[in-house]
Amino acid sequence: MQLTIDSPADFHVHLRQGPMCALVTPLVRKGGFRLAYVMPNLQPPITTTARALEYKAELQRLEPRVEFLMTLYLSPDLTPEEVRKAKSAGIVGVKSYPRGVTTNSDGGIESYEAYYPVFAVMEEVGMVLNLHGEVPSDSSANISVLNAEPAFLPWLHRIHAQFPKLRIVLEHATTRAAVEAVRKCGNTVACTITAHHLALTVDDWAGQSLHFCKPVAKMPDDRAALQEVIKEGHPRFFLGSDSAPHPSSSKTQSTPDKGCAAGLYTSATLLPLVAHLLESFDALDKLEGFVCTFGRRFYQFPSERMRVGAIGGGVTLQKLEKTEGTGDVWRGDGDAPAGYLPRVYGKGAEAIIPFWAGRWIGWQILA
């Protein structure tokens, strides 16, 4: 079977800096994607238009065949004036992280009220607010990584009520509560879902740091809610991979002083992986909506095909059938055979072990 879909867009990806950036940026295209919505959490974070444009130029040099949409990091330094400047320069969104962005606080949760003047200008000029929707852990309030997302949702509703025309994306939803919250919002609120949260539950990362990411994968019923809303073809739920490369040692080795890094790398095989996952819950017919149409419409970045209504183009996936002798996992060295995920990208200290390294997924992109 072959499947051709319109130009895929990943609305949440980490492309890093330096050698890691050079390694992973071209792999966005290799993974089947034509558009990457790029996170600003570099060191130091991207807080100015000038720095965002500089970073964009670097990414375009590394992979000219991908459209990079840029974001700024929400911090007290971000002024309404800088928001206007950013918008004029083509920067698309502002990303809010749960920690380190606090000016006022309210019961242990960051208060977003301090940012309301910035949000007002974003609403006016049409920039998107990207929310990492978790509150910080707080033992005294019984908040841990498990309920940090549900505990954040009142903030989503509050910001949406205050700025009903501001486009907001709740990033990497992991709970049924988050899916239901976004459903209840108006058409200006959308939600990204990662590939790995369609696959994992808490049991998968318990004791397995290679499956550890933030937000952590939750209960089977939460995973089911993510699958259901995709299967339903809800137009405000679309792919944002949150693909986050880390050097392999930081994913595989703990010491008493330091655990493993949070984050899973999926970008280099993202389209075949998502096809495999959607197929696993009978939602393959929603693939194009989930990876292309819905996100592009919300962000107002239609594909060439959507703009001109042309037929053809897009990316073609080939379904591969298991034959006798096809194992569930490929453990060899060198390049993995078609249908398997590679076991590693890069070499030496910067090598990345991807999510589900070596697993049979049964799909490949046709060149």
Place this chain on the structure above:
Amino acid sequence: MQLTIDSPADFHVHLRQGPMCALVTPLVRKGGFRLAYVMPNLQPPITTTARALEYKAELQRLEPRVEFLMTLYLSPDLTPEEVRKAKSAGIVGVKSYPRGVTTNSDGGIESYEAYYPVFAVMEEVGMVLNLHGEVPSDSSANISVLNAEPAFLPWLHRIHAQFPKLRIVLEHATTRAAVEAVRKCGNTVACTITAHHLALTVDDWAGQSLHFCKPVAKMPDDRAALQEVIKEGHPRFFLGSDSAPHPSSSKTQSTPDKGCAAGLYTSATLLPLVAHLLESFDALDKLEGFVCTFGRRFYQFPSERMRVGAIGGGVTLQKLEKTEGTGDVWRGDGDAPAGYLPRVYGKGAEAIIPFWAGRWIGWQILA
């Protein structure tokens, strides 16, 4: 400050086999304990009286100054006749693990009904049933490591109702639900609590495999419930460390094919660690009840002092105060200074990294 308590008893400990057994068995005494209730999950498991006695002899040879109480592993091979034989030979309990003991099943949970003839004889002769109180994970029933313990509790109530005189211990409770369930039972049902579950929550093992154990540590409110019932001095809640040594590499290194081993090693410094933890929530006055009196009474293994009413004996702890320059963690090589936990036990492939390696706890045992 010095604190002398009656002879400490650890009512749940893993002493392993071979070189690991030789390393950890003498450390029970070094950790302040005079009695060890020994788990039967060797390879192969201990399922006969003869094998249990052989193992006991080996442990006594390794550390003659500790009283070892032995258990059998519940399996379909365990007959009522073997239970009678075991009781006559001084074996104290039968341990039930959640997996691999199934004969009949009921909605994905093991059915214990198949074992009712065995439980009836245990009740008659006075053997103790030790329950690992978790059901297997089951996505279709929304069961994961997080709710596996609450989902087990109906079994506890059912077995207790059927065998009201059978002494049952719910092992290593981790949730408020488990604490409340044991409270509601009659005096024949007790509960062990580990040291590490008084310290950890889910946030501590998320991404840190050195804090990964089963049952996993739960929410802050669950930890609070464990602390509260100890602080209250409830006589049916007592220490079972579930100290479980693993070679350091199996605790620190993940691969795509294999995560890290579940289990934390606390035995070698157990009494100072428990003193530190109880002190942290103002329950130091319950130390003797928690580590000696309550467990020994329930198991009917009184200490020499409890038997003869003598004053004196016991184990003395010295409280050490932090001075300027005393860090929170000691990172040097060789023996850790007094008041710190060691960073490692043993050498080479069998080396064990203990729980909270190198941490300042501020207590030591006086020789």
